[in-house]
Amino acid sequence: MAHINLLPWRAERRKQQQREFAMAAFFTAAVAVVIVFLVHTYFEGVIQYQQERNQFLHNEITMLNKKISKIKALDKTKRELLNRMKIVEQLQASRPAAVHMLSQLVATLPPGLYLTSFSQQGSVVHIAGVAESNARVSEYMRNLDASPWFSHARLEVVINKKTPIGSVSDFKLNVKFVNPTLKRQNKRGR
DSSP: OOOOOOSOHHHHHHHHHHHHHHHHHHHHHHHHHHHHHHHHHHHHHHHHHHHHHHHHHHHHHHHHHHHHHHHHHHHHHHHHHHHHHHHHHHHHHHTTHHHHHHHHHHHTOOTTEEEEEEEEETTEEEEEEEESSHHHHHHHHHHHHHSTTEEEEEEEEEEEEEOSSOEEEEEEEEEEEOOHHHHHHHHHHO
């Protein structure tokens, strides 16, 4: 007789397929979870690495900004020192200037003209004196302009007075004091 299986083979096969499907779904889900975990871990690592790099760059930028501020402070100090050195050099060069000024005031005096007072404010020298005539005052102004130590002689006032000896001219003039050694140093420094 033919062997007939009366068992519910279709139901059995359906259960078997459901088990296989469940196993495949479970295995697929497990693989998907593992893949998601690995991808998540990878991207977390990449993000962490980038954050470390960003922090490193931030720290380096902070250090460089501190160095830049120190360099700026040093540059400012350097400029101040150079300015001080320049002032000291100018003072060194102008040290004999007073002697030259007095020497030139006397050397440029024409006969018949006498100085009664002089003062200096900055580079302007105020001179007062007495001359035998206005021509002597003009000659003195020309002599001052011809001197390398003076320039721009300008007459302020001339007053003619009668005296028992004769007439005299009281005068006041201003002249600019120029230090030729400073001029030469400034030309060399440029």
